Amino acid sequence: MNVRADFPQLTRFINGKPIVYLDSTATSLKPRSVIDKINEYYTQYTANVFRGIYTTSEEATSEYEKAREKVATFIHATPHEIVFTRSTTESLNLLAYSLHPKEVVASILEHHSNFVPWQQLSYLTVWDPEKPIDSVMTNKTDIFAITAVSNVTGIIMPIKDIVRTVKGINPKCLIVVDAAQAVPHMPVDVADWGADFVAFSSHKMLGPTGVGVLWGRRQLLEEMKPFNYGGEMISEVHVDRTVFKEPPHKFEAGTPHIAGVIGLGAAVDYLTKLGMDNVRKHEEELVSYAIKKFKEVRGLRFVGPDIRSGVFAFTMEKVHPHDIAQILNEDNIFVRAGNHCAMPLHEHLGIVATARASFYVYTTKEDIDALILGLQKIQKLFS
Ligand SMILES: Cc1ncc(COP(=O)(O)O)c(C=O)c1O
Numbered sequence: 526m527n528v529r530a531d532f533p534q535l536t537r538f539i540n541g542k543p544i545v546y547l548d549s550t551a552t553s554l555k556p557r558s559v560i561d562k563i564n565e566y567y568t569q570y571t572a573n574v575f576r577g578i579y580t581t582s583e584e585a586t587s588e589y590e591k592a593r594e595k596v597a598t599f600i601h602a603t604p605h606e607i608v609f610t611r612s613t614t615e616s617l618n619l620l621a622y623s624l625h626p627k628e629v630v631a632s633i634l635e636h637h638s639n640f641v642p643w644q645q646l647s648y649l650t651v652w653d654p655e656k657p658i659d660s661v662m663t664n665k666t667d668i669f670a671i672t673a674v675s676n677v678t679g680i681i682m683p684i685k686d687i688v689r690t691v692k693g694i695n696p697k698c699l700i701v702v703d704a705a706q707a708v709p710h711m712p713v714d715v716a717d718w719g720a721d722f723v724a725f726s727s728h729k730m731l732g733p734t735g736v737g738v739l740w741g742r743r744q745l746l747e748e749m750k751p752f753n754y755g756g757e758m759i760s761e762v763h764v765d766r767t768v769f770k771e772p773p774h775k776f777e778a779g780t781p782h783i784a785g786v787i788g789l790g791a792a793v794d795y796l797t798k799l800g801m802d803n804v805r806k807h808e809e810e811l812v813s814y815a816i817k818k819f820k821e822v823r824g825l826r827f828v829g830p831d832i833r834s835g836v837f838a839f840t841m842e843k844v845h846p847h848d849i850a851q852i853l854n855e856d857n858i859f860v861r862a863g864n865h866c867a868m869p870l871h872e873h874l875g876i877v878a879t880a881r882a883s884f885y886v887y888t889t890k891e892d893i894d895a896l897i898l899g900l901q902k903i904q905k906l907f908s
Pocket residue numbers: 550551612613614615636638639672674675676703705706726866
């Protein structure tokens with residue numbers, strides 16, 4: 526995949542050295558087309574959406590709604606099922622507050638954003654994917670919360686099978702999929718998955734920060750209470766009562782992140798042009814290359830399976846993950862260290878922290894070579 530020239534940040538040198546960005550799981554770099562599209566809104570048609578009957582407001586509204594259509598097409602949904610939020614985290618909080626379920630099952634793989642809201646607002650039972658689903662579900666389970674791809678182990682969960690099993694046990698149980706690490710990296714078809722809600726973030730898929738997506742089944746969105754109240758989400762307000770707009774607008778109170786949503790539309794255009802099958806294929810190649818190269822680093826262990834998304838959380842004998850990240854940083858090799866907002870999973874694995882390297886469309890085998898060299902250097906330093 527020859528796209529590096531599209532990403533301005535990759536031309537940057539720090540202290541005379543190029544940068545090796547291996548933290549795309551946390552956030553992705555942005556291509557020029559996304560940056561230009563955001564600038565276009567700010568320089569050409571800055572105006573609020575839905576409010577004005579003048580040209581620039583109509584242009585902004587049209588671009589904003591076009592982005593909704595693009596996102597819908599990208600995940601095989603319809604535009605009125607796409608709610609724009611601030612992040613995956615906000616999408617999941619919206620569900621937790623609006624649905625207010627009594628009993629929730631969430632997997633041990635979850636990022637805190639698909640764990641803590643349920644833990645705080647409901648009775649939470651944790652599912653270990655090594656165990657059968659019916660060991661944790663009852664006919665009272667209201668929500669089954671599951672990640673499509675772990676941001677630590679990179680495991681790709683069989684969502685379609687999980688949906689079938691969960692609905693087989695309790696047809697009324699709603700299935701919430703955290704797709705923050707799936708939608709950016711592989712083809713996703715929400716209709717094929719058969720889940721009820723799917724959440725993801727713009728900034729992990731080449732778009733700007735501050736925009737998230739919640740896809741929900743139309744009927745469920747219609748039945749749900751709004752999460753935020755205020756302007757834009759109403760059709761009538763009287764002293765004694767308010768009539769809300771239809772979804773998705775019912776869930777988009779106040780002025781949205783207009784430039785961000787329009788930028789996300791450009792990111793979707795960019796990924797669509799690359800083709801999500803090609804994005805996945807590129808990552809598969811990088812994953813097999815990395816697994817082969819990791820064997821050259823003595824004492825390195827990564828967690829999770831070989832067939833996975835392009836993210837590796839790993840440990841090295843005698844070296845703390847924070848030291849790994851800090852020493853690699855001296856050579857402008859950027860990786861993450863810590864628990865990656867998945868503390869229950871780290872506890873389950875019996876590891877306090879890991880270092881994490883993650884890939885995306887602009888990652889090359891040379892980036893992985895640089896990482897391996899850096900790790901070998903660290904290995905010598907600590908042996
Ligand atoms: C699997 C997963 N879920 C949820 C999130 C939260 O995304 P955001 O911070 O954009 O809300 C992340 C971010 O790293 C993630 O990797």
